[in-house]
Amino acid sequence: MATPNKFSRRERQIMDVLYERKEASAQEVLDGMEDPPSYSSVRALLARLLEKGAVTHRQEGAKYIYAPAVAVDDARESAVKRLVNTFFEGSALQAVNALLGGKENQLSDSELDELEQAIAQARSKTKVSRKDDNTSS
Numbered sequence: 001m002a003t004p005n006k007f008s009r010r011e012r013q014i015m016d017v018l019y020e021r022k023e024a025s026a027q028e029v030l031d032g033m034e035d036p037p038s039y040s041s042v043r044a045l046l047a048r049l050l051e052k053g054a055v056t057h058r059q060e061g062a063k064y065i066y067a068p069a070v071a072v073d074d075a076r077e078s079a080v081k082r083l084v085n086t087f088f089e090g091s092a093l094q095a096v097n098a099l100l101g102g103k104e105n106q107l108s109d110s111e112l113d114e115l116e117q118a119i120a121q122a123r124s125k126t127k128v129s130r131k132d133d134n135t136s137s
Contacts, residue, residue, distance in 0.1 A: 006052075010037060011048065014033070014042065018066060056068075
């Protein structure tokens with residue numbers, strides 16, 4: 001499977017539409033794109049994405065229905081890792097601080113509660129991992 005950072009701008013746009021819609025025909029992809037290219041260009045790009053292994057397809061009557069080949073959770077994780085590595089020197093702390101820092105990013109109490117739970121889970125996983133490392137030595 002091709003890595004997402006190897007996609008052209010148009011290929012990324014198509015993947016975004018497919019992730020949003022779960023699956024789509026070439027016409028539906030075209031309709032979901034901002035400033036779309038021609039229909040034949042979308043078809044050519046979908047064929048290229050098929051060759052790269054980024055999408056799958058099935059036939060429904062006379063048309064093909066395309067879907068992402070990688071689950072959205074896997075793609076999301078990969079995208080976040082690339083973002084953190086590219087813009088935050090690999091530091092999750094710097095990335096979280098950037099997300100929490102702006103006025104437009106103010107979090108609700110329930111969102112902050114969820115973050116506290118996620119931090120507690122991460123902390124307990126780290127403790128278990130350290131304990132396992134110490135017992136295997």
